[in-house]
Amino acid sequence: MSHVAHMAAAGLLVSVLAPLLLLLLRALRVEPPALPAPVVAPAFVLLHAAASLVPALAGIAPVLLLAGGVLFWTPVLGRPRLSPAGRIVYLFATMPALDLPGVWLVARGDGPGGIAMVLGMLPIGLAALGLAWRWMTDEERRASTDESADGTTHETARS
Template sequence: MTAHMAHMAMMGLLVSVAAPVLLLVLTRLAPRSDRWTVPAAVALPGFVVLHAAVTVAGHLGVPPPWDSAARITMLVGAMLFWAPVLGVRHRLPDTGRTLYLYTAMPLLDLAGVWLVIVGDSTGGLSMIVGMLPLGMSAVVVTWNWIHREERRVAADEPVEQGVGR
């Protein structure tokens, strides 16, 4: 049971930590790699479906070669999922990035909820816990957006001379 919990948590961390880190490293080392990204309207629903399919297939039991292929596919899909948030070519504006991440969180947790419903509560909850960094990313993106807006507004306001005298 502990190995299963670790596996499910690692799959969540693969999506929420490893994929964005690999995407950032890849865009730094090979800036032209950003050409293969897809728009957010394709990336989000496509990855939600892929994530659910890999989760269901893993729960039903797949042979080891297929399991490895599923993990690699999940990693590549997760990198495409993160591209509208962290990429360059199809990067969303701040409002879009915030909405994208807050929309993705419950949609991606549906696979974990499904696991709980079918009786794999430890696996489902472990996967949901492994996905928590996605929520932290949403908070960081939102906070940075708010901070940039405050700086922009402060820079646009004229400084009034003699206020408070």
């Protein structure tokens, strides 16, 4: 596999395969350890950087990224999970840090590899946007339902 494809695959492993594996594990009623988001996010950012940039870890990097990625996604998709706002903030806050190895590669002259890695991580941003959209529509629906219930109560009180 070419270097660029390898970098893109590493990003997709974290952003697509790891959350799918977590969902599969949950469907099989296997819950990974529930680590607090403030612990798992920085730990995974460091693991991701090491697995992406340290040549000695190249052989085990996919395993490290997949296992770490499952733990990274647990506060978003596992049990217990963060609140809707917490999940959105968690993903949006960690995205730039997870892109730093790709930026480092670009700065060191490996533009195609670094950009491939950053592009491979884009599904994390799409997931965050999807969660934000769902939270927004759920809140709007809830507010509309509350207004309808209040309107019915006021109309009944007037009669």
